Structure formats: structure tokens, C-alpha cells
Amino acid sequence: MSIEIKMPALSPTMEEGTLAKWLVKEGDTVKSGDIMAEIETDKATMEFEAVDEGVIAKILVAEGTDNVKVGAAIAILAEEGEDASAVSAPSKSETPEPADPEFKGRPDPTDPNAKGNEGKPVERTETQAEDHGRPADAGAESAARSGGQSGDRVKASPLARRIAAEKGVDLGAVSGSGPNGRIVKADIEGAKPGAAAPKTATSQPAETATAAAPTPAPAAAAKPIAIPDIPHEATKLSNMRKTIARRLTESKQQVPHIYLTVDVRLDALMKLRGELNGALSARGVKLSVNDMLVKALAQALIAVPKCNVMFTPDQLISFHRADISVAVSTPAGLITPIIAGAESKSLSAISTEMKDLAARARDNKLKPEEFQGGTASISNMGMFGIKQFEAVINPPQGMILAIGAGEKRPYIVDDALGVATVMTATGSFDHRAIDGADGAQLMKAFKELVESPLGMIA
Template identity: 70%
Template structure:
């Protein structure tokens, strides 16, 4: 004989009697009965046609409330996994009653926020710092500026550091790369993006083939690009691209900092202030002008040893700067 499948019992509080007769009750009465665990079949209604209303539930004996439907196990697990993996989005700022003024973000600031967030989320940053003695570089700069004065050129320390980074990248090509998911792009020249602060944001005009240019040429181009950047006249080709970046906050007295990589580049050099410090020179303690430089590297593309070699090479070039004019 076929096995019959029993019909699940329906509790009377759901709206029927044990005999299957439908109970007349208002929607509110049904909801309150379900919440309080009251059996509606045991209550006489005082509403029209014997309909049970809210007042009929007062004083009625409460029972065990019907259990809520159990959610699917897969749904909360999927939701939890999604919440854990999804980055927290910036939402409205809570109002704590502090006097304030809100300014709508410019397109530039939105782009900066998006790209820096992307960089920190996608590129595992590794930071390497070296202390560099600047005395020889400063001496050479003074001599070069004396000879360039008639041409109206005045080298800045940053101009010389741009050249040093470019030459270092040429000597350590493993750091002059971009990570592309399933490909690694190796660049055959060093185009240096230089961070320039402008009203409302930051932009990075590019010195193309900085390793192949004289420092006087770099100085002239940098002055022109910085002026155009502050006037908002840079062409896209003048700030889009680059193989590595340099950011110098030394002129503002910042001793040391770490910079966020500018994607799709794989490294950026952060330059701190040159300052007088106790320093060991020829095995003797002396006072020297020293700056701290920190390289940020995309560890997907650049191994720590290669990053360390680049920092070592950069330090050697700055401390023995005649190699920059050879």
C-alpha cells in the first residue's frame, strides 16, 4: 500500500480551528495573537458576526509564541562573506553638532580619492627608507648654479633628485615596471612623475626620459610644467603616464613620510627635509646635512631585494653626484 504523507498540523493561532473551520479575526488581532501565543479558537469574538477584535485579546491566556521562520543558512553566510570582502564605502558624515561647512568635491578631488583608494586596496605596499648625506650634492649644486646663472637657470635640489631617481631606475630596471595582472611591463626609459600641489588637489607632471636629460634641461622643463599645472593648462600627455614618481615635502620641513603609489606605476620616492644631524663620516662622528628618503614599492611587481638595490643606488648617486653630470 502506498505510504501517505502526513499533512503538517496547522496551529489554531494561524487562523483555523482544529476542525479546519476558519476563524474570523481582524488582521491586528491575528498579529497580536501570534506575538503573544494566544489560541484564537478559544476566544469568542465581540465584533460584527462574531469577529475577534483587539479588545477580545485582553486578559486571554498567553502561550508560547510561534517561532519565527528560520532563515536559510546559505543566505546569511553569503551576506557575511560579501560584507567581509567588500570595502567600506564612504557615506554621509554624521552630524555631531559641531559648527562646520560642507564643500562639494571637485572632479579632481574625486579622482584623487578614487585612485589613491584603488592603490592602497590593490597594491601591497612595501616601504624602504635610507638616510642620505647631502653635503656633496649641495656643493655641486652651488657650483653648477654659478655656471648656469648667465643662462637664467637655477637648479633646485629636487631637479637633481629627479635625475638621480631616473638614473637609479635605469641601473635597476627591475624597479622600472608596472604590474598588469598576468603581465609585467618593463619600461626602457625612466619617465618621472613629479608631485605638484595645486589649488584643490595634486597633479603629477612628467619629465620624460629624465635619465637622458641634463639637470639644466630637467630644471627648465620642471619650472614650465609646474607653472602650467598651477594655471590649469597642462595637457593630458604632460601628466598621464610616467614610469615612477617622486614626491618632495622637504621644503615644508617634513622629516620623513611614506607616499601612496600612483597606479599603474609600481614605485614612488618620498623625499624628506635635509637637516643638520650627527652623522658618522670616515669613522668619526660629525655634523652633516642628511635627508631621509622612503621608497614605496608595489610588492606584486617589485621584490624587496630589488627595491633595496634601487634605494642603495639612489643613495650612492646623491652622495657622489658627479655621476649625474657624466
């Protein structure tokens, strides 16, 4: 009996996704664990693994198709002994069911609509969409082939494809160094631009779907935005960028923000950092100021537990651990990897973990549980020379701390006017959950830890 392969739910809030790339074709035999497709979700590009064995009888949704609903049939798998050519596509009247009912109704810790979420990590088996370090087959091709013919596809990771499109690199002319000749990021970075052109909003998928993916009923039509007659380039919004836009809009519309700002003297922290880095150099560890600020925020949240909270319509959730989401800018958009239990970790452990998380975030290789959740966030724009800013809360978290640049300023030192290295920090608080006085207590505790940093390592 044939088996419908359905659009999987690769994250708890995923309702639809883009079928970015088929890695199999009709007639191919697959077994459990084989990678069949690359799917772009609202958070990342993931690889979709087969769970059954059989022959791909029909591909129902072409690669490049957007807005494919979770649970919609995307292919038909013929089981052993079944005539694949006799398999027919499902009736369009059939109503797709969610592919993974375990995810249905589960709130997302980063979604402002996720009511009652307690920030529990989500477990999944699918892997991230860059090179996984799998051993290459000894008999595999050493290079990817040009993808014009059926079965002659170019083997490349989604990140490599995106970079190639941006640089105008022809993937067919690039030799892959990944498993089975797969093209990875490093191969593209050293390649010269070729004939390929960047994708724009007007580009269309190369193939047409055998059966069109179900599309949601249109909401009230939005008034089209008039684009000025000025030379420009239109780039299609990624699912991640759409999600960022939606959640930030919802946060500002639904969460009453209150902003509290303090100036913090950094001289003692900078001195301690220099001494610690001298002692840690033999271990290859170099602390950043941000590593120390993550620790200070975590300890301040434990000291002022009324700010380490999450608001729901009928409950106030108070956390007993400070998991700090750290804003990291990536080519695809902003993502917030998490330092769990930062209040009890050493500065060297925070530094090592943060470097690893940031590197994998930029390569699109984070696991969902590494960026979903968190009890509060920190966003540091000091490296860009930004003096002060107000960050948007990342619901359902109750607060986010915005860090500005440290600079020499006139400052009262020991009751006399002097010069000190000072930064401005602004806390954004969900006023439904956190009163102004409690937010002020948190900012005071944070300032004291930074200005007397030995308390962080005592």
C-alpha cells in the same frame, strides 16, 4: 537634418563630467572650432569645441549639471537651412553611445583599474580651460558684461571663476584683460572682494535643465555621515578631488606596498649645486635640489631596471626609459607632471622643464599627455620640514620615492662622528612587481648617486 551634440570623452577614463558653463545659447550660430562649453572632467576643466556648423536649436543640459554621462545628448544643432524652432529633443528612451569610441576601453596610465596599460600618451585636440593666448578680435568688447540676462554672460576662465568664488569677487564688476574681454586669473588676483559668496555644497545651478541629464542607477546606499553640530563650511567635491580619493583608496586596497628607507648625505650634492648655479646664472637657470633628485631617481631606475616596471594581471611591463612623475600641489589637488626620459636630460633641461610644468599645473593648463603616464614618481615634502613619510603608489606605476627635509645631523664621516646634512628618503614599492631585494638595490643606487653626484653629469 539636426545633429545631436553629445557629452565628449575628454580623457580616456572619463565616464561622466560636469557641464560647468555654456558659452553659447539657443539661437547662436556656431562653426567648427568655436568654443561651446566648459566641461569639468575627473582631471581638469576643459573647453569643448564645435566640430560642425549650424544653429544651436536646443540646449538639453543646463550649465552646472553634474554626472552627465559621456555620449549623452547635451544640445541639438540645426544644420544650414533647417528650421531650428522645429527641432525636438531626443526621446529619453534612446540609449546614448560614447561620443568618442576611440577612447572606449583605452586604459589610463594613472588609473589603478587600467589593466595592461603601457603608459602611452593620449592625444586630443581640446585645449585647456585658461587663457590660450588667442589674438583678440579688434572689435571685441574690452570688458566682460554682467551675467544676469540671457546673452549677457560674464566671460571668464574656469580658474578665474574658482578664484573669484573663493575670494568673494563679483565677476560682473571685473574688467577682463583676456581675448574678447575674457576675465582671467590675473584680473581676479587684483580685484577686491565684492558681493559674490563662495560656492558650497548646498548651492544650485542658476538654470534648470531643459531635459534632465541621464543619471546613473544608484549603488548600494552609503550610510550618511553625521556632521557634528559645529560651525562649519561645506564645499562640494570637485571631480579631481573625487578621482584623487578614489585612486588613492584603490591603491592602498589593491596594491601591496613595501617601504624601504635610507638616510642620504647631501653635502656633496649641495656643493655641486652651488657650483652649477654659479655657472648657469648667466643663462637664468637655477637648479633646485629636487631637480637633481629627479635626475638621480631616473638614473637609479635605469641602473636597476627591475624597479622600472608596471604590474598587470598577466604581464610585467619593463620600461627602457625613466619618465618621472613629479608631485605638484595645486589649488584643485595633487597632479603629477612628467619629466620624460629624465635619465638622459641635463640638469639644466630638467630644471627649466620642471618650472614650466609646475607653473602650468597650478594654472590648470597642462595637456593630458603631460601628466598621464610616467614610470615612477617622486614626492618631496622637505620644503615643509617633513622629516620622513611614506607615499602612496600612483598605479599602475611600480614605485614612488618620498623625500624628506635635509637637516644637520650627527653622522659618521670618514669613520669618525661628525655633523652632516642628511635627508631621509623612503621608497614605496608594489610588492607584486618588485621584490624587496630589488627595491633595496634601487635605494642603494639612488643614495650613491646623490652622495657622489658627479656621476649624474658624467
